[in-house]
Amino acid sequence: MEKQQISTLTGVIDKKMNRQLKQYLDICARCAICKDACHQYVATQDFKYLPARRAELIRQIYKKYFTKSGQFVPELYEGRDPDERLLEELYESTYACTGCRRCMFYCPFSIDTTWILTVAKGILAAAGMTNEMLEQLADAAIFKGDNFEMFRDVVVDGFKDIETQVQAITGNPDAEIPVDKEGADILYVALAGAHSILPAAVIFNEAEANWTISLFEAANYGYFIGDAEKARKIADRFMDEALRLGVKEVVITECGHAYRVAEVFHEVWSGKKHPFKVRHVLEVMDEYIKDGRIKVDPNSITEPVTYHDPCQVGRNAGIFDEPRDIVKALATDFRDLTPSREEQWCCGGGGGLVAMEEFEDLRMKSGKIKADQISATGAHLIASPCENCRLQMEDLDKKYEMDLTVKSIMELVVDAMPLAGREAYEASIERENAAKGE
Numbered sequence: 001m002e003k004q005q006i007s008t009l010t011g012v013i014d015k016k017m018n019r020q021l022k023q024y025l026d027i028c029a030r031c032a033i034c035k036d037a038c039h040q041y042v043a044t045q046d047f048k049y050l051p052a053r054r055a056e057l058i059r060q061i062y063k064k065y066f067t068k069s070g071q072f073v074p075e076l077y078e079g080r081d082p083d084e085r086l087l088e089e090l091y092e093s094t095y096a097c098t099g100c101r102r103c104m105f106y107c108p109f110s111i112d113t114t115w116i117l118t119v120a121k122g123i124l125a126a127a128g129m130t131n132e133m134l135e136q137l138a139d140a141a142i143f144k145g146d147n148f149e150m151f152r153d154v155v156v157d158g159f160k161d162i163e164t165q166v167q168a169i170t171g172n173p174d175a176e177i178p179v180d181k182e183g184a185d186i187l188y189v190a191l192a193g194a195h196s197i198l199p200a201a202v203i204f205n206e207a208e209a210n211w212t213i214s215l216f217e218a219a220n221y222g223y224f225i226g227d228a229e230k231a232r233k234i235a236d237r238f239m240d241e242a243l244r245l246g247v248k249e250v251v252i253t254e255c256g257h258a259y260r261v262a263e264v265f266h267e268v269w270s271g272k273k274h275p276f277k278v279r280h281v282l283e284v285m286d287e288y289i290k291d292g293r294i295k296v297d298p299n300s301i302t303e304p305v306t307y308h309d310p311c312q313v314g315r316n317a318g319i320f321d322e323p324r325d326i327v328k329a330l331a332t333d334f335r336d337l338t339p340s341r342e343e344q345w346c347c348g349g350g351g352g353l354v355a356m357e358e359f360e361d362l363r364m365k366s367g368k369i370k371a372d373q374i375s376a377t378g379a380h381l382i383a384s385p386c387e388n389c390r391l392q393m394e395d396l397d398k399k400y401e402m403d404l405t406v407k408s409i410m411e412l413v414v415d416a417m418p419l420a421g422r423e424a425y426e427a428s429i430e431r432e433n434a435a436k437g438e
């Protein structure tokens with residue numbers, strides 16, 4: 001590799017270097033405790049998926065170019081050039097990582113391997129080796145933000161269609177999905193698709209909330225490619241909207257990474273403090289149920305039901321109790337997974353893996369741990385507030401024939417609400433399906 005190229009790649013480490021990163025690179029004791037924490041290593045026993053090994057590739061470049069001992073005798077101090085072989089290994093071990101941070105939870109020094117891997121993603125980008133699919137999705141989101149007038153009518157028409165369904169199911173002709181409402185208390189940021197909008201709209205309308213919906217989706221592929229600049233731009237779309245409308249809080253839908261981007265990273269990336277709160281929609285729903293703002297049937301679910309903590313909602317954002325309290329408010333037989341909460345196993349689909357075909361085998365193999373965990377509860381109904389996790393668990397259901405139904409928490413809540421128009425709405429859907437021959 002040419003000197004100039006090496007200098008470009010090592011420049012990424014130099015740019016991202018701070019005290020925290022230096023500490024992570026210096027203190028790993030190679031105890032290998034993290035190996036038993038990583039679902040990918042446990043499932044495959046493949047050395048390249050061992051968390052410390054993934055970080056070791058960056059550590060080797062760091063040793064050769066940023067430590068005196070490594071500069072003088074790289075062979076002795078395990079210094080290494082970022083050559084083609086290293087970059088190939090780095091690509092696989094980095095993009096395979098789901099960012100679950102279970103390894104950090106068990107590491108005696110709390111080394112955040114995912115943080116080190118954001119440096120790896122920067123190096124891979126500088127070497128022209130990013131994941132194309134994720135890169136395209138991130139660029140498309142930024143394009144949409146920069147040229148929104150092109151998309152506005154389609155987006156608003158989509159909301160109007162869903163609004164008609166909200167009016168039908170609630171039996172309330174005044175139920176709304178407000179857009180661009182200045183002075184609303186809540187800006188709700190959904191994912192693309194009715195599944196993320198309709199149940200939230202039913203709940204907000206029944207709770208008589210002063211809300212408005214964001215014109216932009218919550219999903220953030222810039223985060224998955226480890227590009228803070230792109231991730232910030234994607235989140236800016238709804239953060240700027242929140243500022244313009246003067247809302248009191250931004251409420252992020254049931255999506256793990258989007259919540260973490262909005263709540264944990266956006267202020268750091270933008271260098272500005274938000275003049276509003278950022279909450280996960282589960283926190284709001286839990287409050288509505290506990291305050292009696294929405295009514296739910298406590299016997300709505302009588303079959304055994306379990307709950308999967310998405311890594312970005314649970315271990316990495318600390319939301320454990322609200323979702324459990326919601327499910328318990330609707331169900332008579334709640335069964336927690338073992339282990340759960342901070343120790344929860346990753347489902348195997350995070351980090352954008354569900355969108356990357358090349359990792360499908362690894363995704364299914366490493367997800368077997370989750371499939372076994374679910375089966376051990378005896379429940380055939382599982383709820384989880386993250387789209388990636390739900391897609392992964394649906395794929396696991398097909399692969400391992402688990403007879404599983406996967407639902408979002410919002411869907412379960414709406415199913416449990418006494419809604420005036422539900423019967424007529426469901427009958428009309430049945431008629432429509434019968435007419436289509438479904």
Ligand code: SF4
Binds near residue numbers: 031032034035108
């Ligand atoms: S558990 Fe921590 S200190 Fe031990 S090998 Fe893994 S990263 Fe290094």
Ligand code: SF4
Binds near residue numbers: 039
């Ligand atoms: S963050 Fe998760 S997938 Fe990545 S190395 Fe750590 S345990 Fe493995």
